[in-house]
Amino acid sequence: CIINVKLILDPLHPGGTVNRHFKISFITIILLFILYSLFFLPSPKPKSTTPPILPPATITPMSVLPLTLAATHPSTPSKPLTNTPEPITPQVPSVPQFYTVQTGQTLGLIAAMFGLNVEDLALANHITDINLIYTGQQLYIGSVFIIVPEPSISYGKQIIVVLSTQRVYAFEDGVLAHTEFVVATGKASTPTVTGNYEIYIKLESTRMTGPGYDISNVPWTMYFHQGYGFHGAPWNNNLGHPASHGCVNMSVEDAKWLFDWAEVGTPVLILP
Structure with a gap:
């Protein structure tokens, strides 16, 4: 591609014109543009990688909820690796010294009431026939709980x-x-x-x-x-x-x- 260019090149004759014709190839124009871009056009600024500064956020206060987890799920102390049995305190029942036979009761029933053996109960009361007790009879109860004096x-x-x-x-x-x-x-x-x-x-x-x-x-x-x-x-x-x-x-x-x-x-x- 050839371009005709007419330039005014005679400075001695400002009132006149001198026609000059140059033939400039397209490749020459591209080279000139590249040179111009490299030396005369301003270099583009690199893009900043710093994140933009945002305005401070507005914090909306929230209601503080009470901590109820400890109350709902109380902490459980860690258990030992081996189970240590707790000492057992013997429970001594409160047994009356005497018991009055009620209507319809048998010696066996009375013995069971107090956790006693019927034969022992009969022996303690000098009863030879366990079937021969009567309503109103006084029976001694609790001989097993008696402590021998010193x-x-x-x-x-x-x-x-x-x-x-x-x-x-x-x-x-x-x-x-x-x-x-x-x-x-x-x-x-x-x-x-x-x-x-x-x-x-x-x-x-x-x-x-x-x-x-x-x-x-x-x-x-x-x-x-x-x-x-x-x-x-x-x-x-x-x-x-x-x-x-x-x-x-x-x-x-x-x-x-x-x-x-x-x-x-x-x-x-x-x-x-």
């Missing part, structure tokens, strides 16, 4: 009577010489005395009299204070609760054992 002397023989449990204990040199004896001491109107005494007389058989009674041949009697003493009471079939005129009623068998074991002068301690 003797007050460490040598020789000593008899201890515990009125609250209706029990008699025979100690020798601080050790029980026999299992406990179930007895019947004085009732509320004629109570048995308390305190320290000693056996002052022993009688294999004697007559006992008093207001409302006159009994002959009372076996194995040992007096320890005035008219108070230990003796066999074959007429008393309900040992284990207060029922006497002040003496300590025992079964004939138990009274004989105690009579044979004790001597005149044996200390006697009567506890409430």
